[in-house]
Amino acid sequence: MQNVFKQQLITLRRRKQLSQTALARKLYVSRQSISKWENGDAEPGIDKLVALAEIFGVTLDFLILDTEKPTDVILKIRNLKKAFTTPVLRGINLNLYGRERIALLGSNGAGKSTLAKIIYGKLKPDSGQIESFISNKDDLRVMPQENILIEDLKLAEHVQLTARLNKVYSPAFVTQMIKKFKLDKQSATSVSKLSGGQKRKLALLLSLLKPSKLLILDEPTVGMDLDAIDFFWNYLDHVSGSVLTITHDFNQIDQYFSRVLLLKNGKIAQDVSIDKIHSHNQTIEQWYRHFNATEAQ
Numbered sequence: 001m002q003n004v005f006k007q008q009l010i011t012l013r014r015r016k017q018l019s020q021t022a023l024a025r026k027l028y029v030s031r032q033s034i035s036k037w038e039n040g041d042a043e044p045g046i047d048k049l050v051a052l053a054e055i056f057g058v059t060l061d062f063l064i065l066d067t068e069k070p071t072d073v074i075l076k077i078r079n080l081k082k083a084f085t086t087p088v089l090r091g092i093n094l095n096l097y098g099r100e101r102i103a104l105l106g107s108n109g110a111g112k113s114t115l116a117k118i119i120y121g122k123l124k125p126d127s128g129q130i131e132s133f134i135s136n137k138d139d140l141r142v143m144p145q146e147n148i149l150i151e152d153l154k155l156a157e158h159v160q161l162t163a164r165l166n167k168v169y170s171p172a173f174v175t176q177m178i179k180k181f182k183l184d185k186q187s188a189t190s191v192s193k194l195s196g197g198q199k200r201k202l203a204l205l206l207s208l209l210k211p212s213k214l215l216i217l218d219e220p221t222v223g224m225d226l227d228a229i230d231f232f233w234n235y236l237d238h239v240s241g242s243v244l245t246i247t248h249d250f251n252q253i254d255q256y257f258s259r260v261l262l263l264k265n266g267k268i269a270q271d272v273s274i275d276k277i278h279s280h281n282q283t284i285e286q287w288y289r290h291f292n293a294t295e296a297q
């Protein structure tokens with residue numbers, strides 16, 4: 001388990017922004033122990049593994065097993081092509097795995113939303129295959145870029161309706177979620193009267209009512225204020241399934257993501273782990289600027 005565990009430990013600790021010392025304190029061990037675990041020189045006992053899984057909000061399997069083993073593939077995309085007036089996707093090949101945090105990057109018009117829409121079934125590709133190992137109905141949640149809210153409903157009614165449709169309704173749960181998202185003052189406000197940022201928060205809340213194996217977010221924080229953005233990224237950290245996010249919010253990608261995809265000229269030009277980029281002392285923004293500019297046309 002050692003190689004996988006040490007990598008998971010480093011990734012999860014960084015994502016939580018915990019220093020080795022802070023993590024050691026939580027586990028009642030020395031900082032040197034954490035360092036040894038991360039270097040692969042020693043392994044924690046089962047009690048510490050359980051405590052680590054709890055601290056990071058992940059399962060034991062996730063902590064100690066390779067998530068990229070074939071059984072963990074949730075989606076296989078092969079040679080996917082889509083053209084409108086001109087070709088947009090020219091042959092996308094991609095596997096998505098369980099519990100990944102993926103940032104899908106690319107210039108305006110690169111085809112990110114088109115790819116996302118094909119994955120969640122809103123658009124049909126011209127050719128190519130998507131082999132899905134999850135149920136689109138039960139395991140997939142989406143927060144699209146465009147407003148798909150029902151404008152005539154009041155905010156609380158919308159949450160209740162979606163909770164009922166997802167079979168997770170209870171009055172207490174609905175109230176709690178609205179409060180958590182700091183939308184309680186707008187509970188009785190008609191959706192049509194919400195601000196742009198409040199609508200994005202509501203859309204996010206709706207997409208998170210039920211746990212999913214794959215959550216697709218298309219520019220989720222656009223229009224949100226700074227508090228809402230902070231809340232959003234922290235909340236996302238506690239989502240258990242995989243998250244595929246289209247975002248231009250580079251400050252956050254370094255912190256919350258595990259993998260980055262660069263869509264360019266209709267292909268996945270780069271598919272790299274965040275840790276690999278960091279190990280070259282680069283931020284994601286630096287990496288993106290470099291590869292988005294220099295990838296072959």
Ligand SMILES: Nc1ncnc2c1ncn2[C@@H]1O[C@H](COP(=O)(O)OP(=O)(O)OP(=O)(O)O)[C@@H](O)[C@H]1O
Nearest residue numbers: 084085088106107108109110111112113114115246
């Ligand atoms: N329904 C459509 N009909 C015609 N052209 C479309 C349609 N949807 C997207 N396109 C075109 O496909 C290309 C890719 O669009 P897409 O929205 O996927 O890009 P994107 O990478 O998500 O861009 P952005 O970062 O600006 O949101 C664009 O040139 C766009 O004009």
